[in-house]
Amino acid sequence: MDLSIEALHKVYTKPFSKKPFHAVNDVSFNIKAGEIYALLGPNGAGKSTIIKMIAGLVIPTSGRVLFDNSVHKNYKVLSAVLEGSRNVYWRLTPLENLFYFANLRGVSSASIKEKSQQLLAELDIDAKKTNQSRHLSRGMLQKLAIATALITDPRILLLDEPTLGVDVGSARKIKEKIRTLAKNEGKAILLTTHQLELVDQLADRVGIIQNGRLVREGTIGRLKENTQKFLYRISVRGDFKIPPGWEKTCQVGPTKNSEDTTEFEINCKNINGLGEILDYFSKRKTDIISLQKKQDNLEEVFLSSLDSGNDADKNPSNDLQTTP
C-alpha cells in the first residue's frame, strides 16, 4: 500500500495570542510499498506532528493523507510506534500486551498465537514474555512497542525514533527487522530519527524538515551529490605554500607535509575555483600526486540543508528547490 501526503499544513494558535504558529507548512511526499522513507530534522521541526497527522491523531489544518491514492479513515492499515516505550500497558506481560492490541484491532487471540511467539523471539523478548512489562528495560520496552505495532500485520508502519535508548545489539535487531519488513514484506515505512547512521543504512529516500517545511528530499546518493559543495583533497609533490590569492575563490584547509608531499583540502565556491587552482599548478608545472573529490556524509548533507533552510527563512522569496 502506498502512502501519500499532499500539502499538509498544521497551524496552532495559542490562547490570547493572535500570531499563528506553523508547525507543519505545506509538506508533500509519498512512500511506495516496500520503501523506507526517513524524515530528518532538528527538535521541534515538525516530524512527530507529521507522523501524528498521518496516523489521524492530529487533524491537519489543510492537506490530505492518502492510502493508495484515496482518502479513507481505515487506520487499521497502519501501525505507529510513537515516542518509543510509552506504547504498552506496564501492568501486562509482553504476551498479554500483544493479545490485547491484536484484539483491539479486531484480530482474535487464536489467530496470532504463533505470530506473537515468533515476534517475541525475533526481537529477543521471549525470555521475558511472562514478566510484567514494567520490569522490562527501556530497550526491551521499545522492542515490545515495535512487536505490538507489528502483531496485526499493518501495511504502513510509522516509526518515531525506533532505536532511541536501545543498546547496540537491540538496535541492530530492530534495524534488520525494519529492513525485512520493507524489502520482504512490502510495507511502506516512515521513519524519524536523529541517528543519521541508521538513516544511511536503512532509508531509500530522505526528507529533511526544518521549521515545518520540507527543505530537501531525495535518495541519500542524490542528496549527497546535490549539497552544492566542491570539496577536494589535493596532494602535490614538494613543499608547497598556499598562495594568498586562492582565498578569493576557495577556502583552503591546513596543509600537511610529509616527506616529499604536501596535502590539503580545498572547498571552492564553484567549479571555476577548482579550475583556477589546476591552472596554477599547470603553469608552475607542479606535480599533482592525487586529486580526490570528498563525498559529503549524511551529517554534512543534513547540516547544509538546515543552513539553506535558515537562509530561506530569512529571505522567503528565495524558494528552496526540493530534489525529486
Added chain:
Amino acid sequence: MIVVYEFLLLVKAEFKREMLYLKRYPFESLSFLFFMYVILLAIFLGMSQLSGTGGLDIHQERMIIGYCLMQFIMSSQMGWSGQISNESQMGTLEQLSISGHSLGTVLLARGFSQFPRQVLSFFILMYAYLLAMPTLVLHFDRFALVVLFLFIIALGVYGIAYIFAGLTLLFKRVGFFFQIINFGFLGLFWQNRQALPEGSLFARLYDMFPLTLGMKNLLYVFTYNDPEIKIAIFGPLFQQVFFSGLFAAAGFVLFRLMEKKARQMALLSQY
C-alpha cells in the same frame, strides 16, 4: 456483523485485562470497598452523635442505596476520566486512538467489561451494611431486577462519564472537580423525592435525570413491599431506559465533539 464482532472482541479484551488487574492487585479494589464502607458508617455514627439520645430520624435504606449507587457511578465516571489522564501520560491513549475504533467505542467497551465488577461491589457493600444494621429492610431476592436497573442506570452514567472524559481530554487535571460533582449527586440521592412538591421544576428534573431517577427506582425495587412488583415496574423501567438512553447518546455526541477538538489541538498525548 464485522463491527459487532470487533466490538465484542474488544469487550472481551477489556474484560480479560480487567480480570488480570483484579488478580494481580486485589487489595486495590478491596481497600477501595473497605474505605467506602467505613465512610458511610462514620457518617451514620456522626449523625447519631449529633442527634443525641433522641435517636436517628433518617431513612437508612435511602442513604445506603444512594451511597452504594454513588460508588457504582464514581467507578465509571472517575474511572473513564482517570484512564484518559493516565493513558495520555503512558502513550497508550494514542494507540487506542489509532486502533480503528473510536475512543468513545473503546470507553463503552471498558464500561461493559467493568459492569460485572461494579455490580459485585454494589452488592458486597449493600450486604455489608445489612450485616452491620440488621434493622434494614431490603429485598435482596429481587437480584435480577436490581441488576437490570443497574445496567440501564449505567447507560445514563456512561453519558455523563463521556462528558467527564471529554473534558479530561481537553483540560487534563480536572479530577477534583468531578469528585465535587459526585458528592453533589450523593446529596441528590439522599433527597427525599416524596418531599418535593409534585409538578415543581426540581421534581421534574429529578424524574428526568437518569441517576436520580435510577435512585428512585432502585429504592422502589429494594423496599416496595408488594409481590406484584414485576408488573408495577414496567412504567419506571421504560422511563429509565428512555432517559438513560438519551443521556448516553447525548454524552457520546458531546464526547465525539470534544475528542475532535482534542485532535485538532494535538492534545491526545499531552498531559
